[in-house]
Amino acid sequence: MREFIDGATAVARAALDAGCDFFAGYPISPATPLLLHMVRELPRCGGVAIQTEDEIAAISMCIAAAMTGRRALTATSGPGISLYSENIGLAIMGEVPLVIVDVQRMGPATGGATTPGQGDVQFVRWSTSGGYPIIALAPGSVAECYSLTRRAFDLAERFRAPVFLLTDKEIFLSMSTVALDSYEYPPVRPRALAPAQMDEPYAPYRPGPDHTAPLFSPIGGPHIVRFTGSSHDARGFLTKDPATVGRLNEHLWRKIEDHVAEIELAQADLQADACTLFIAYGITARAMAEAVRQVRASGRAVSALNVQTLWPIPERTLLQALAASADGPRAVTRIVVAELNLGDLRREVERVIYRWAATTGRRAPEIIGLNRLDGEMITPEQFMVFV
Amino acid sequence: MRGSARVLKTYRNDRPYPFCPGCGHGLILNQLDRALVMLGRDPRRVVLVSDIGCQGLGDQYFVTNAFHGLHGRSIAYASGIKLADPDLTVIVLMGDGGAGIGGAHLLNAARRNIGLTVLVFNNFNFGMTGGEHSVTTPQGGITATTRGGNLERPLDLCTTAAANGAGFVWRGTAFDRDLADVMAQAMQSECFALLDIWELCTAYYVPNNAFSRQALEATRQKLGWPTGIIRRAEPETKEYARALNEAAAPRSAVPPLRPRPVVPRYTSGLAREFRLVIAGSAGGKVRSLARLLGEAALLSGLWATQQDDYPVTVQSGHSISELIFSPHEILFTGVARPDALVLVSEEGYKMARRYVEGLIAGSWLFTTPAFAGLETPARKVICDFEAAGIRESKKHLALLTTAVALRRLELFPLDAFADALRGGQRPEIAAESLALLAASASVSGREEEASR
Numbered sequence: 006m007r008e009f010i011d012g013a014t015a016v017a018r019a020a021l022d023a024g025c026d027f028f029a030g031y032p033i034s035p036a037t038p039l040l041l042h043m044v045r046e047l048p049r050c051g052g053v054a055i056q057t058e059d060e061i062a063a064i065s066m067c068i069a070a071a072m073t074g075r076r077a078l079t080a081t082s083g084p085g086i087s088l089y090s091e092n093i094g095l096a097i098m099g100e101v102p103l104v105i106v107d108v109q110r111m112g113p114a115t116g117g118a119t120t121p122g123q124g125d126v127q128f129v130r131w132s133t134s135g136g137y138p139i140i141a142l143a144p145g146s147v148a149e150c151y152s153l154t155r156r157a158f159d160l161a162e163r164f165r166a167p168v169f170l171l172t173d174k175e176i177f178l179s180m181s182t183v184a185l186d187s188y189e190y191p192p193v194r195p196r197a198l199a200p201a202q203m204d205e206p207y208a209p210y211r212p213g214p215d216h217t218a219p220l221f222s223p224i225g226g227p228h229i230v231r232f233t234g235s236s237h238d239a240r241g242f243l244t245k246d247p248a249t250v251g252r253l254n255e256h257l258w259r260k261i262e263d264h265v266a267e268i269e270l271a272q273a274d275l276q277a278d279a280c281t282l283f284i285a286y287g288i289t290a291r292a293m294a295e296a297v298r299q300v301r302a303s304g305r306a307v308s309a310l311n312v313q314t315l316w317p318i319p320e321r322t323l324l325q326a327l328a329a330s331a332d333g334p335r336a337v338t339r340i341v342v343a344e345l346n347l348g349d350l351r352r353e354v355e356r357v358i359y360r361w362a363a364t365t366g367r368r369a370p371e372i373i374g375l376n377r378l379d380g381e382m383i384t385p386e387q388f389m390v391f392v
Numbered sequence: 393m394r395g396s397a398r399v400l401k402t403y404r405n406d407r408p409y410p411f412c413p414g415c416g417h418g419l420i421l422n423q424l425d426r427a428l429v430m431l432g433r434d435p436r437r438v439v440l441v442s443d444i445g446c447q448g449l450g451d452q453y454f455v456t457n458a459f460h461g462l463h464g465r466s467i468a469y470a471s472g473i474k475l476a477d478p479d480l481t482v483i484v485l486m487g488d489g490g491a492g493i494g495g496a497h498l499l500n501a502a503r504r505n506i507g508l509t510v511l512v513f514n515n516f517n518f519g520m521t522g523g524e525h526s527v528t529t530p531q532g533g534i535t536a537t538t539r540g541g542n543l544e545r546p547l548d549l550c551t552t553a554a555a556n557g558a559g560f561v562w563r564g565t566a567f568d569r570d571l572a573d574v575m576a577q578a579m580q581s582e583c584f585a586l587l588d589i590w591e592l593c594t595a596y597y598v599p600n601n602a603f604s605r606q607a608l609e610a611t612r613q614k615l616g617w618p619t620g621i622i623r624r625a626e627p628e629t630k631e632y633a634r635a636l637n638e639a640a641a642p643r644s645a646v647p648p649l650r651p652r653p654v655v656p657r658y659t660s661g662l663a664r665e666f667r668l669v670i671a672g673s674a675g676g677k678v679r680s681l682a683r684l685l686g687e688a689a690l691l692s693g694l695w696a697t698q699q700d701d702y703p704v705t706v707q708s709g710h711s712i713s714e715l716i717f718s719p720h721e722i723l724f725t726g727v728a729r730p731d732a733l734v735l736v737s738e739e740g741y742k743m744a745r746r747y748v749e750g751l752i753a754g755s756w757l758f759t760t761p762a763f764a765g766l767e768t769p770a771r772k773v774i775c776d777f778e779a780a781g782i783r784e785s786k787k788h789l790a791l792l793t794t795a796v797a798l799r800r801l802e803l804f805p806l807d808a809f810a811d812a813l814r815g816g817q818r819p820e821i822a823a824e825s826l827a828l829l830a831a832s833a834s835v836s837g838r839e840e841e842a843s844r
Contacts, residue, residue: 006653018649046648048640058500062468069472180698233460295724
């Protein structure tokens, strides 16, 4: 059984299945279809959806609602992420579970409102002050729009952090045929709750063991909750005490970085005798998949990596792909990183590979960027010239 | 635990205020404490949402919930809390600075009449950052950024909020004896309540302007602005958070957005991927047609994709849909070179030149007499629906021309397309579409010799 469906509907369905019960957003192409879905569907499931006066109000309301226990979602495109920027920092500092959908369009500025782009990869990573780590997932198909939206809610809840679903106009708005049995249903695990009865006053910002998120208690629930975006102690009071501030900031860092293995996702499609490795994500991964099919149909070998967590970069899978090839009959001598930007992911691949080469003494493969900025998509043919 | 309200003698904790000597913030917070005691609400059901500025420290001295966010956004956070849990008592502590940078939120919360109580600690300047001017600095006021006296007119927060729907609006000073009573009334009003509370910044505005308690009143009189309760309306609109929650559509019996599997009822003889591009004008129903073609392909056991291109305008400019039909899964949705191009408007042609140039011998061009002169190595089929006497054919060129194409190309049965029309459109539209589909049978198209 198959359905004819776009990415926006898959994201909305996944959000509802993940228990999303609060949405606030502001219209912007090409993200508006999700606003429309949520305004229509959420009230029917007992949720709240609102079109706000601007993007700042949208993410502000989501953050606040999340702290009352709601599972909040917002959606925008690059220009809206600019307006979300300061509040993304608040969501990091306040340890707020929040899913942010960024339907990328061509930039900068107003750019091409109905034109695909993938120029927000580094932007979402560094979208707010302080430099703290962020989680960003990139669905490479409509089916992945479903599974990775569920995954985004799971990660947001468990890590109590903002999680981006970084998609693009073509994956989000184009219709595809999806076999129903190809959908995956990763679990959505709720944030850990503080017990209603506690022996000592609830400390909303006491980190869990091994730098996990603090226990949650909703505003309006059994405990007095102090939420703050300023440097604070475990009880949520402002402090400048260096030891306390240092512990807090280290916690915000290690909460993500110490758990990268639980977060990173990539689909490796490797051939032992391939000397070329394609790397792509989002709509560009669709062209990559078609190129791989055609290359192999012609009897040649090629490997491919569909990057599903842009942040954190799936270093382990990338290095495993290289290690596997190093043990095979031929080593990967060339990596092609394809994206609709000036090399946002490529610079991360270079960082990982060159460090690997420096520490292992192995020879680094040539790393080539396949980039396009004219508003058109990268085509399978553009990949195939590298094999 | 929610029901077990404890009677508190104070909602203050044991932390001392950090404010400058003579600052009005402590006076206002003391009145807030009195108001909370009067109302006796469970502190777990009260939220103080504080802004940035000295007054933004205020939430730390209470035993209620606290939400301390970004500068100017306190009303937006408070709105989010109220929408999520409309029974909470939500109080905003903000300064005149926050009222300026967050002006859009203030206006819109007033307009919605969302049940927040907003206390503006209005001391006419930015106390925390060094005494810069704010939106409420009186004309002539000396501040760090208006050394020669402020040239800007001060913002009348009360009139602005009242004119835009705030249900409870009051102006007074931190010294007013009835301030706690007013706060309690505001909280009980279930309206968007704005209290513009004038006070002294003893670090900056007082020394820079030889300002005083008496000067508060003199300033107000000079402006001619009213004091006391400025608007207290039976709210003409219901409290917004409750209204929005109650306005929810009837609960759906089935979970929304379930998959709509298409059960194949027809078969197709298509053996490879086939790429069809329809190039027309916005408003010409190109995209909706393409979607129905995709549904028809699925009804015939095929896989399909649809990718659209259109400008930011709605009913003007081009509208192009790229369709791929295939007996196997389609990995990439883009079309570089169509196997068939349906070209029905000048606007479509302007943006479809690359498809026209991509046509080769063996590919197809289905078009109207207007493009009869187009040179192409493809098989060119000219469809003249006007000559065939089809009424209002110009409005439906995309559907009509595509119908001719479907008959020639035999990608999937025409009955599958008819089923998709019936299933995917409102009945009256479907009837019109089916009539056009039937009428199109009279036009087979004039095939011209391949040129070039």
